[in-house]
Amino acid sequence: MLPFLGMLQLTVRELRAKKVIWGLFLISSLVLLIVTFALNLDVVDGTLASARIFGAEATGGIDLENLVFAVQSIVAGAAYWLGILLALFASGPIFTTLLTKGHIDLLLSKPISRTRLLTGHVGGVWLTMLGLCVYLLGGIWLIMSLKAEVWNARFLLSIPIVLSMFGVMYGVIVAIGSFTRSTALSLIVTYGLIVASLGLAAVTQITEQLGFVSKAVFLTLYHTLPNFTEVTTIVSKLSQGEPVSDWYPFLSSILFGAACYLIGGIKFYRRDF
Amino acid sequence: MPPVISIASLEKTYQSGIIRPKRVRALDGVSMDVPSGSVFGLLGPNGAGKTTMVKILLGVARATGGEARLFGHAPGDPDARKRVGYLPEKHEFPDFLTAPQMLEIYGQMAGVSDTDRSRRIPQLLDRVGLSHATDQKLSGFSKGMLQRAGLAQALLNEPDLLILDEPTDGVDPVGRREIRDILVELKEEGKTVLINSHLLSEVEKVCTEIAILNDGTLVRTGSIESLTAADQTYTLSCTPIPDDTLAALKDILEPVDASTTQDGKRTTESASAPGLRRYRVRPDDRAGLNAVIDRLRRDGVEIDEITPVRQTLEDYFIDVVNPRDTVPA
Incomplete structure (x- = not known):
């Protein structure tokens, strides 16, 4: 267990040394400070009497619940897109650094199996991202709930969703990195899949225009590749306290991520360093 | 006492490329033992297969044939690696850490308990001459200092077998002497040391036995004394x-x-x-x-002196290994 914890700690410290991670932490802190001090809500008997943003009175009839949902939705959306993209940018090089000659052979000389070594690394990356997610999304939820007394517990589900989707995309980095040891290629493929998911999200409209073969190809891609864009809808619904009717994009993405970790793990286990 | 390292007909072929696979035979049926308590030098020109052999022993690379045993265990068995300390040639330590922080993490990975780590880290930093640099990040270390930190890392788990790849590379003469002294101390403590080095003069000073690899095959093995003694040849100084x-x-x-x-x-x-x-x-x-x-x-x-001629290890090495294949370190 001690070697595994050592690997976990090493990864967390490697990420802590990255400026992008500190940047994410500072941006999250700024968002939390803005919501805490710049957004003033005057709630009387459970209804919003007045709202001031940076001291300026918000005009028009604003519903308290809608305001809370809107703030949470904006922050969760930003955490999902901007947060994950930046977190991948920060953590991508960590995996290929792990595979560097002189680093990996030293780690493999320790009494730890390759499986545990990789699990410790991935665990360390996830743990760091969990910390950032809980800090930002948990912080927003707590602040808004205390200010508005609207306790949208469903919003907290966006933390595991954001973390899981980061994990899915990090799985791509692990798979590509295990074969190529190239940070650039790993990030290009990962970001490429995110961009491709923008097209996959329009599955209904696009397949209507396609012939039999191209439709089959597109649907295969839709069901195989991660549906990063479509999962935004799930995060948005959870932020607005609405029930999620379709979990398929999330579940198929999780399966894709699991396959990536499996392929990357097998290659990591079998390769010579 | 059984050998610490036992290798029989070890083979390793690297394959690269998918469309036109290229095969490189790094080890070709090497058999040898490293006795317990010896300071063993693994010598050979570049590309001889020395590092490949070490990597196979540690489970970093996998053999394509033959057998290697470390303390009687298969390579890659974490139980065997508990008793091993390793310093790779081109080590990449996390340079954002200080030496004590690095030792703390690698100590955990080596399975050293909290109590032992807190006791041994200051001792080892003192032993390798780095106690003055405990607040400095590794990014600010010279190559010699990194080598000393690496040696401390390899000694942290009090290993029975220490595997050192070019341990004095980049270290100044004073540092080399200190590292040599540490190796002699370890030998006196009964530890087994396997040194992979190009610096033959250094190997000659500390090693008791050597093996010379060339082109993936074992060319010679034995004690330095027996290998370098020239048969019945003397130098005579006289009128x-x-x-x-x-x-x-x-x-x-x-x-x-x-x-x-x-x-x-x-x-x-x-x-x-x-x-x-x-x-x-x-x-x-x-x-x-x-x-x-x-x-x-x-x-x-009038005879002034008669001395038996003994080859230097370097002379012997050059004689044994085809000079055309030898790349100077």
């Missing part, structure tokens, strides 16, 4: 031998190659003792040597 005596003994006595003096003349005169000459004596046995001495004394030659 000039008369020509007729020299002619009578020409089969076993010959002048040492002439050297050039400051004024450009060729001479066999000993530079350290003017008036004396140097000769090489190759008798069949001890009795033959004594017969030569008797004859020289009888002919009025």
Whole structure:
């Protein structure tokens, strides 16, 4: 267990040394400070009497619940897109650094199996991202709930969703990195899949225009590749306290991520360093 | 006592490329043992297969044939690696950490308990001469300091087997001496040390046994003393031998190659003792040597010194390994 914890700690410290991670932490802190001090809500008997943003009175009839949902939705959306993209940018090089000659052979000389070594690394990356997610999304939820007394517990589900989707995309980095040891290629493929998911999200409209073969190809891609864009809808619904009717994009993405970790793990286990 | 490392018919072929696979045979049926308590030097030119052998022993690379055992365990068995300390040649330590922080993490990974780590880290930093740099990040370390930190890392789990790949690379002469002293101490403690090095003079000073690899095969193995001893050859320093005596003994006595003096003349005169000459004596046995001495004394030659010739490890290495294949370190 001690070697595994050592690997976990090493990864967390490697990420802590990255400026992008500190940047994410500072941006999250700024968002939390803005919501805490710049957004003033005057709630009387459970209804919003007045709202001031940076001291300026918000005009028009604003519903308290809608305001809370809107703030949470904006922050969760930003955490999902901007947060994950930046977190991948920060953590991508960590995996290929792990595979560097002189680093990996030293780690493999320790009494730890390759499986545990990789699990410790991935665990360390996830743990760091969990910390950032809980800090930002948990912080927003707590602040808004205390200010508005609207306790949208469903919003907290966006933390595991954001973390899981980061994990899915990090799985791509692990798979590509295990074969190529190239940070650039790993990030290009990962970001490429995110961009491709923008097209996959329009599955209904696009397949209507396609012939039999191209439709089959597109649907295969839709069901195989991660549906990063479509999962935004799930995060948005959870932020607005609405029930999620379709979990398929999330579940198929999780399966894709699991396959990536499996392929990357097998290659990591079998390769010579 | 069973050998710490046991290798039998070990083979490794690297394959690269998918469309046109290229195969490189790094190890070709190597068999050898590293006895417990020895300081063992693994020598060979670049590409001889030394690092591949070490990587197979540690489970970093996988053998394609034969068998390797580490403390009787298969390579890659974490139980065997508990007893091993390793310093790779081109190590990449996390340079954002200080030396104590690095040792703390690698100590955990080596399975060293909290109590032992807190006791041993300051001791080891002191032992490798880094106790003055505990607040400095590794990014600010010189190559020599990194090498010392790496050695401390390898010693943290009090290993029974220490595997060092070019341990004195980049270290200044004082540092080399200190590292050598540590290796001697470890030998006295009964630890086994496997050194993979190009610095033959360093190996000669600390190793008791060596193995020479060339082109993936084991060329020689044995103690340095037995391998470098030249058979029945002596250097004789004496007054000039008369020509007729020299002619009578020409089969076993010959002048040492002439050297050039400051004024450009060729001479066999000993530079350290003017008036004396140097000769090489190759008798069949001890009795033959004594017969030569008797004859020289009888002919009025005054003998100053007779010393057995011993090759340096470097000379021996060059003789054994085809010089054309040898890349200077």
